[in-house]
Amino acid sequence: DGGITQSPKYLFRKEGQNVTLSCEQNLNHDAMYWYRQDPGQGLRLIYYSQIVNDFQKGDIAEGYSVSREKKESFPLTVTSAQKNPTAFYLCASSINRVDNQPQHFGDGTRLSIL
């Protein structure tokens, strides 16, 4: 059945280390998104992609990078430049970014600093 798969579920990072969070979807959606959730806050948009080989910064893109080489995949790299990376990261997809359509979410990756 179709859905969004995020891996790993839990991830630990050492200081100064880059880590990559995986997001794969088999919904044939054009648009994909990365959000960060912190306690007591709504979901904040890090990056989004409307089509393969294209992506745009969201509200909190600093310290993060993404790629969209395949329609199904939208990995997020948390770089050492991200000074406060501990958070719950959610990947989502939607048919496109223009029409009124709900986004579908993965189950998230919790990133912690060692």
Next chain:
Amino acid sequence: DQQVKQNSPSLSVQEGRISILNCDYTNSMFDYFLWYKKYPAEGPTFLISISSIKDKNEDGRFTVFLNKSAKHLSLHIVPSQPGDSAVYFCAAFGNNDMRFGAGTRLTVKP
């Protein structure tokens, strides 16, 4: 800037009663509104939505009301069940931008 606000971080109701979750927004460009439900250690799942051309949308036990003049929407759950206990996020979409509220934790007591 919090364009979508859920002012109640938590709500507790008795099983069988009505749950009312509220959400306010500030941006008049928003024209599509959604509610998501989230269990611990899972991603949010889409629950119900409403377009700005409507003021009410119903789906089983769930009804969303939209008051455009007040920039306010609410989710009613009737009757509430223990399995409804979760965090509920409202979201607003418009002008290619989607914003989420901080969530309200609903606890339904048996």
